[in-house]
Amino acid sequence: MVEERRILYEHLDVPDINTFDVFRQYDGYTRFEKAIAEYQPEEIAQMVKDSGLKGRGGAGFSTGEKWSFVPRDIEPRYLCCNADESEPGTFSNRYVLEKNPHLLIEGILICCYAMGIETTYVYIRGEFTLGKKMLDAAIKEAYEKGYLGKDVRGTGLNIDIYTHPGAGAYICGEETGLIESLEGKRGQPRNKPPFPAVQGVFMKPTVVQNVETLCNLPFIVGNGVEWYTEMGPTYADTRFDPPKPDANTGTKLYCISGDVNEPGVYELDLGLTCSELIEVAGGLRGEEVKAVIPGGSSAPILTHYELDTRLDFTSLTLAKSMLGSGGIIVMNETRNIVDCLLNIMKFYAHESCGQCTPCRWGTPWVRDIVQRIADGDGRKDTITRPKFGVAENGRWGDTGETEEIYEDLDLLESVANNIANVDTMTWNTICVFGIAVSWPAVSYMRKFRPEFEAAIREGKLVTLPVAEATVPPEENYAYQQRFIPKEFADL
């Protein structure tokens, strides 16, 4: 069985690790001291780039690369730490804030040093009252000990950290929504470009980084890039000649919930498979896996055919899903996929910020269609439409054949695809919330179409056995781009 490798969470359960003195006993702040004593800011930024660290908040964008977009000649620059953690199925940041807040402060200090940043705002979701309290107390201690404030440890650096509470809106997790919210407005995402790295909070260059991403920094600096890159797979990106390394380095705080025996946060090297993770989490609660959501509720669903998919950024992207925030939700054979989709669509319909028409209207429409199907009132008329699949040229496209489909299912797919098209990956919205709506809607429907059809046909929710409910990969274009990436070392 795959072993847990606790790095970020290593001292999480040490009593009083939330206090400066105990944190200090476990190497606390020594990595920051090493950074300022041994490296120039640019060297730290280069180390982070070389480490291959990818953002843990959702987008999985290379952290070092993001930092390189920040113009260093515009002052002041800001760091916003994203502690909004609202993606359903994700709960790893909460434990850092509540139990080991000094680790986050150390990560922030390293980022501030590397980027020449003096002010950091930690945007904490409003419901995290305990987390905010613990972090506030830790910040206060750090000021008292001279690790924050004016002239940090006699280095001439001035670094301030402030916590900022959210107020219950999911969309404030999106980086520009967060920035707007931080500025005291409605949390409505901005058009990009300009990206926050260039024009962020108060229109100044801003680094937005998830809690977990920042918590990786002390270990990259403390143990070195080589140590860090040994964890997790590095694939060969064969779109380049010669192939470029595509790093999925480090550990991930996998959050697993739903139908497993021991839900929780497991820190493991990136790249273990879905079935391995379920095994680590005490095994399945139930007889058979019906479906797995691999990266928070926004991620396209995986079927039991796809349990060998490795849970890392590259593999999941190639499986036409995403690692997202690393929130894995497992569903067993007793679950009805229509019902699950309804739950998720209610969430999105509630959380749309309302700026873009396709999202504001489309999301409740999708919800209403799923509601109708779940209520047994799905429209029984069928329509004939071109059948998509593997076309003659071997790629996904029009097969030249036609298929019969219930009107409501076609409508569901079409409304969702008009918010954001999952096949072409283009969206008609300001932020990628649109994709987060259409991805689950379309992927659940395509991969579990028999269950949707049964609900319409029978006029009530019907939970089919797993084998019958799932469309096999070879019959479904939702799976078509799927292949297993090769590790760089194996080339």
Add this chain to the structure above:
Amino acid sequence: MSDELIQIETPFAFNEENQREFDELIGRYPIKEAAMLPTLHLAQRQAGYITPAVMKHVAELLEVTVMKVKDVVTFYPMFFEEPVGEYVIRVCHTLPCALRDCKVVLDHLKAKLDTDIASETNLAKGTTADGKFTLMKVECLASCDVAPVIMINDDLYKNLTAEKVDEILDNL
């Protein structure tokens, strides 16, 4: 909504302690408006909910229009524009909690408190007659590993069953 049109019966002002906290807050940001969310949280804690008087006061403090404050208040689910019960009970009902039977918890609370579920535009609907409790559904509280969960005011309660809910309410 121009400022003159707002009917204010009792003006609102921060008490001494909260005023001190506000003075500290405002220094954190290069523009005053940015202190909006923490200021509203502070005001709601003192006043119970965001009244027109609160909005007017916050607008003056942050040097923005009342409309702007209202704009923000209406966007965020955690700000209430109506009175709520002494205990606000938030029941998570998103997928991971739903997979762990949050419906049992919700139905039990509804029956026990003899109230409906509040909606964002009608909090009274979910508030008990004695004004003690307000019951509402919320989205994922980032505690799916200990689902189903509820929050009562600032405290999180985990791994709930109907019996545990009884116990918690009895001990409030």
